Each structure stands twice: as C-alpha cells, then as structure tokens.
Amino acid sequence: MPDLNTWLLISPELILTVFGLLIIVIDLVGREKSHAVLPWVAILGFILAIATIPYLAQDQTIFAGMYAIDKFAFFFKAIGAIGGILTVLISIDFLRTRTPAKGDFYLLLTFAVLATMMMASSTSLLMIYLSIEFLSYMSYLLAGFLREDKKSNEAAIKYFLYGAVTSALMLYGLSLLYGISGSLNLADLTKQFAASSDLSVKALGIVSFTLLLAGFGFKISAVPFHQWAPDVYEGAPTPVVAFLSVGSKAAGFALLLRVALTAFPTFHAEWIALLSVVAMMTMTLGNLVALQQTNVKRLLAYSSIAQAGYMLIGVIAANVSGASPFMGLNGVLIYLAAYLFTNLGAFVIVVAIENATGAVEIPEYAGLVKRAPLLAALFVVFFLSLAGIPPTVGFIGKFFVFGAALREGFLLLAAVGVINSVISVFYYFSIIRAAFFEEPKDATLIRVPGVMTASVAICAALVLLLAVFPQSLIDLAGMGMGMFGIARP
Numbered sequence: 001m002p003d004l005n006t007w008l009l010i011s012p013e014l015i016l017t018v019f020g021l022l023i024i025v026i027d028l029v030g031r032e033k034s035h036a037v038l039p040w041v042a043i044l045g046f047i048l049a050i051a052t053i054p055y056l057a058q059d060q061t062i063f064a065g066m067y068a069i070d071k072f073a074f075f076f077k078a079i080g081a082i083g084g085i086l087t088v089l090i091s092i093d094f095l096r097t098r099t100p101a102k103g104d105f106y107l108l109l110t111f112a113v114l115a116t117m118m119m120a121s122s123t124s125l126l127m128i129y130l131s132i133e134f135l136s137y138m139s140y141l142l143a144g145f146l147r148e149d150k151k152s153n154e155a156a157i158k159y160f161l162y163g164a165v166t167s168a169l170m171l172y173g174l175s176l177l178y179g180i181s182g183s184l185n186l187a188d189l190t191k192q193f194a195a196s197s198d199l200s201v202k203a204l205g206i207v208s209f210t211l212l213l214a215g216f217g218f219k220i221s222a223v224p225f226h227q228w229a230p231d232v233y234e235g236a237p238t239p240v241v242a243f244l245s246v247g248s249k250a251a252g253f254a255l256l257l258r259v260a261l262t263a264f265p266t267f268h269a270e271w272i273a274l275l276s277v278v279a280m281m282t283m284t285l286g287n288l289v290a291l292q293q294t295n296v297k298r299l300l301a302y303s304s305i306a307q308a309g310y311m312l313i314g315v316i317a318a319n320v321s322g323a324s325p326f327m328g329l330n331g332v333l334i335y336l337a338a339y340l341f342t343n344l345g346a347f348v349i350v351v352a353i354e355n356a357t358g359a360v361e362i363p364e365y366a367g368l369v370k371r372a373p374l375l376a377a378l379f380v381v382f383f384l385s386l387a388g389i390p391p392t393v394g395f396i397g398k399f400f401v402f403g404a405a406l407r408e409g410f411l412l413l414a415a416v417g418v419i420n421s422v423i424s425v426f427y428y429f430s431i432i433r434a435a436f437f438e439e440p441k442d443a444t445l446i447r448v449p450g451v452m453t454a455s456v457a458i459c460a461a462l463v464l465l466l467a468v469f470p471q472s473l474i475d476l477a478g479m480g481m482g483m484f485g486i487a488r489p
Contacts, residue, residue, distance in 0.1 A: 006062050009069045012049040012077055013117055019045030020110040027103025035102045039088045042106040046081045046088075046113065053078055065185045066124035068258075071479050075333060076120035076254040079340055083247040084113040086344045089455040090351045091239035098146055098237070105145055109243065112138035116251035123262075125174045125184045128255060132170070132215055135251060136163045139244060143236040155235030162228040166218035173211025176204055177263075186263040193266040206270050212259060213274070219252025220308045221301075223281040233301035238354060241297060242347035245304045250336050253311060257332065261318060275316050276413060283309030283420040290427045294362050296350055299427060303386060304343070306420060310388075310401055311335050313413050317404035328404035333477035335397030338466065342385040342394050345459030348452060349375050349382070356446040362431055367440025372448065376435045378460045383428035385463050388421050393466040396473070 007014065023041055026034045059070045087109060095102050115135035122128045140163065144156025178184060180201055181192040193205055217225035233241045264271055286306030293299040314335060317328035352375060353359055353368070369376040385394030398421065405414040466473050 009060075009062055010067070011052045012081070013114060015049045015052065016045055016110055016114040016117070019048075020107050020114070023103055023107045023110060027107075032100070038103055038106045039092050042088050042110050043085050045110060046084045049113075049117075050078055050081045061123055065187065066122070066127045068121045068123045070121075072258070073117075073121040073254070075476065075479070076250055076336075077117045079250045079336060080113045080116035080120070080247050083243055083250070083340060083344065084109060086348070086455055086459070087239050087243040087247075089451055090242060090344075090348050091237075092451055093355055093449045094237065094239050094351050101145075105142070108138050108142050108145070112142065112243065113247065116247050119251040120254040122255065123186050123258070125178055125186075128259070129171060129174055132219070132255070133167065135219075135248060136167065139163075139240075139248060142240040142243075143232055145237055145240065149235075151235035152237065153235075155232045159228050159232045159236075162225075163218060166214040166225055169211050170215030173208040173214075176208040176211070180204055180208070186259065189263045190265065193264070202267070205264065205267055209260075209264055209267060209271050210274065213256075213278070216252050216256040216259075217278070220249050220256070220311070221305050222278055222308045222312065223285050223305065226282070226286075226305045226308075229305055230298045230301040233297045233304070234295055234360075238297065238347060238351045241300075242344055242351070245300070245343050245347070246340050249304070249308065250340070253315070253332060253336060257315060257318070257329065260315065261329075272316050275312055276410070279309045279312035279316060279413060280416050281309075282306065282312065283416060287420045287423045287427070291423070293427065296360055296362060296365070296431065299362070299431075300343075300346065300350070303424070303428070306424060307339060307343075307386070309420070310398060310417055311339075313405050313410070313417055314401040316413065317401070317408040317410055319404070319408060328401070328408065330474070330477040331397070331400035331404045334400050334470075334473055337473055337476070338385065338393040338397040338463075341459045341462045341466075342382050342392070345378065345456055345463060346382040346386070348456040348459065349379055352448045352452050352456070353446065356448070357442075362434055364441075365431055365434045366438035367443070368435035368446075370440055370443060372446040374453070375446070375448065375456070378456055379435060380432055381460050381463055383432060385467075387425045387428050389425075391464065391467045393463050393470070393473070396467055396470045 019041060023038055026038060026041060030037070053074045061068050088106065091105065095105060099105070112135060115131055115138055118127070118131035119135060122131050140156055140160045143159045144153050146152035177189055181189050183189070193201070214225055221229045232244070260271055283306050286302045286309060290299050290302035290306065293302060311332050314328045314332035317331070319327050353365070357364065359365065381392065385392035388394045388398035402414045402417055405417070
C-alpha cells in the first residue's frame with residue numbers, strides 16, 4: 001500500500017484526476033449553466049498541477065521502479081500542463097457554437113494532459129505501453145469530437161487506424177524486450193544488454209528498438225509514421241490539433257529520450273544511425289511537401305513533421321558524459337519549450353481567423369493586415385520563430401540543436417537541417433505574403449475575443465523575451481538533464 005509520501009510525489013497526476021472527475025460532476029449537475037465555468041475549472045487544475053512540480057523535483061522511482069519522479073519528467077509535465085492551459089483558452093470561443101458537449105471536451109483534454117505526464121515518468125515496459133495507449137484513446141476521441149462534422153469523423157478514424165498499427169508494432173517490440181530480460185524495468189534491460197555477449201541478444205535489441213520507434217515516431221509524427229498528421233490536422237477541431245502538435249509530441253520525445261539513453265546505451269551507434277536516417281527523411285519530406293500546401297492547417301501539419309526532424313538531431317547528438325553547453329539533450333528540451341509557445345501561438349491565430357471567417361485556405365488570408373493588424377504582425381513573429389530566425393526563441397532552440405550536432409561531428413545532419421530551415425522560410429512566408437501584400441476580398445474587420453487576444457499576446461511575448469533573455473530557459477533545460485547525472489552547464 002503506497003504511503004503518504006508516495007501519494008505526494010504523484011500529486012500533479014492526482015490533481016488532474018480529481019479535476020477531471022470534478023468537471024464531470026459540475027457538467028452533470030449544472031448542465032448548460034455550467035459551460036462557462038468548466039474551462040476555468042480545467043485551467044485551475046492545470047495551474048495547481050504546475051504549482052506542485054517545483055516541490056517534487058527529486059530523483060527516485062516509485063511503484064516498484066515503474067514510475068520516475070525526477071527533474072526530467074517534471075520538465076515535460078510542465079510543458080503538458082502549460083499546453084493544456086493554452087488549449088483551453090483557445091477552445092472557449094471555438095466550441096461555443098460547435099457542440100453542446102463542452103464538459104466532455106474539457107474532461108478528455110484534462111485526461112490527455114494526465115496521460116502526457118504519465119508518459120514522461122514511465123520507466124517500465126508496462127507503464128510505457130499503458131500511458132501511450134491512454135494518450136492515444138484520449139486523442140482519438142478529441143480528434144473526432146465534432147460528431148456532426150464529417151472531416152472530424154474521418155480524422156478520428158484515420159488517426160485510430162494508424163495508431164492501432166503502430167501500437168501493435170510497439171507492443172511486439174516490448175514483448176521482445178521482456179523476453180530478453182525477464183523484467184519490465186528499463187534499468188534491468190540496460191544491465192542485461194551490457195552483460196550479454198550473445199549476438200542474438202544484440203540483434204533482438206536492435207529489432208526491439210526499431211519496433212518501439214514505431215510507437216514513439218507515431219507520437220512525434222516522424223517519417224514514416226507521419227501519414228496521420230495532415231488529415232488529422234485538417235479535419236480535427238483546431239484546438240485539439242494545437243494540443244496534439246505540442247503535448248503529444250513532447251510526451252513522445254520524453255519517452256524516446258528516456259528509453260534510448262537509459263535502456264539502449266549499448267546500442268548507441270546503431271540507434272544513432274537509424275535515427276539519423278529518420279531525421280533527414282522527416283525534415284526533408286515535411287518541408288518539401290509543405291511547399292505545395294494551400295490549406296493552413298495542412299501546412300502546419302507538415303511544418304510539425306519537419307520540426308520533429310530538427311528535434312531528432314538533438315536526440316542523435318545527445319552527449320551525457322560531457323559538460324559543454326551544446327549537449328544535444330538540453331537542445332531538445334530548449335527546442336520543445338520554444339516550440340510550445342511558438343506553435344500554440346500560431347494556432348491561436350488560425351483559430352481566431354477560422355472562428356471569425358471560416359477561412360482555412362491561404363488565399364483567404366489575403367489582406368489580413370487590414371482586417372486584423374495585430375494578428376498579422378504576430379503571425380510574422382511566430383513564423384520567424386518556426387523558421388529559426390532571430391530574434392525569436394525558435395532561433396535559440398535551433399542554435400543549441402545544430403551546435404550539438406556540429407560538436408559531436410554530425411556535419412551532414414547539421415547541413416541538412418540548415419538547408420531545410422531555409423526551405424521552410426518559403427512556405428511560412430507564403431502566408432505572410434498573402435496577409436501583407438494582397439488585397440482582401442472582404443475588408444470587414446476581424447474581431448477577436450479578449451481571452452484569445454491575451455493568449456496570443458502572451459505566446460508572442462514569451463517567444464521574444466526568451467530569445468532576448470534565454471538564460472532562464474537554458475537553466476531549466478539544464479535542470480531537466482539531472483536524471484542522466486549531467487552537471488548543469
């Protein structure tokens with residue numbers, strides 16, 4: 001039976017569980033009268049979960065070694081909760097006329113954030129599988145939440161089918177790992193691989209990692225497990241897409257980093273070679289296909305795929321034995337934090353425009369500067385950050401990731417990353433060209449609710465401030481590397 005200290009260590013997860021159940025009760029009791037309260041209940045839950053994190057930043061495992069309580073996990077838990085807050089803020093106006101089941105939405109979103117927290121702390125093969133499936137089920141339901149919308153239904157079905165296939169592949173890989181070690185614990189796997197000289201064990205280890213990559217690659221939308229992303233981004237409710245692009249991706253990287261660096265250090269050279277190919281394919285395909293898109297949400301889908309490729313460079317260049325500022329791992333953490341505010345900020349604008357005009361095609365953004373000058377200006381800020389151009393936090397993220405690649409000798413990866421970053425400028429600024437240099441078909445001003453305006457302003461401010469004063473973000477990333485025994489640079 002867990003003692004009081006154990007319950008305190010999982011207080012962020014307990015808080016979200018309680019608030020998810022509270023949302024159900026309020027929705028059942030209050031019915032339509034409670035709809036205005038529900039988003040703020042969800043936000044309060046996320047804030048309380050974040051508030052407990054700094055007091056629990058220890059380095060230990062609980063539940064027989066299945067669940068990690070460390071600084072690395074709490075970094076990703078904070079990202080998930082912040083992403084949840086911003087998603088709720090942009091969903092308030094979006095859901096107002098689209099569905100009566102608002103309580104269901106906030107419940108599913110709360111549990112989706114809970115699932116990302118569980119993924120970040122999973123140190124057991126069983127917990128890895130359960131937490132990924134938990135997030136997947138919440139994501140499928142959220143993607144198809146608009147039941148009367150055929151595109152939303154189509155998105156959910158495609159998402160489910162792709163997810164089922166990658167889940168089966170991952171489960172097979174997990175079963176192979178259990179067969180090799182006879183244990184569910186990642187630490188035991190490390191010992192087994194290090195102690196064995198049997199070539200068949202090594203072969204099974206490589207095969208197992210490849211199969212696990214199917215599950216992780218699905219979450220981070222890496223090639224060739226990316227096929228779901230464009231259709232889901234186009235058809236799912238836009239606030240859901242915003243969360244999937246950040247929360248789900250961050251949780252996927254949390255698991256990939258933990259598994260690769262703690263369970264498979266023996267096969268470091270092999271998984272680096274595999275991930276290098278995946279990273280180059282992901283960056284290149286994402287950017288080249290994005291050039292051809294006319295739908296803003298599909299463009300951002302391929303952008304998200306390309307961004308996963310850049311982050312994989314940091315995973316490949318991760319060095320847990322040095323003391324340089326460019327260690328790969330801190331680059332991934334910095335990049336994810338930068339991507340959180342950048343991508344969510346861009347999606348806030350997309351949601352605002354979609355709510356006001358129904359526009360999702362790039363030509364429909366013509367003359368946006370005349371209809372919504374603030375949104376048009378902030379779009380520039382977010383696209384500069386996505387492209388990695390200073391003075392934005394996106395530049396800081398790419399600087400650390402590419403710097404780590406150069407330091408570790410991955411010159412080809414760094415070169416491919418830089419070339420792809422240049423390519424990305426063309427499609428990001430196709431929207432800016434339409435917004436600033438083309439005449440609008442309808443000159444009516446776009447009115448944006450105050451909550452949404454505040455959300456996009458906060459995201460833009462952080463994108464700029466964290467670039468001008470990046471030390472706090474660098475220190476936070478350094479803290480998150482503590483689980484690997486790395487001294488903060």
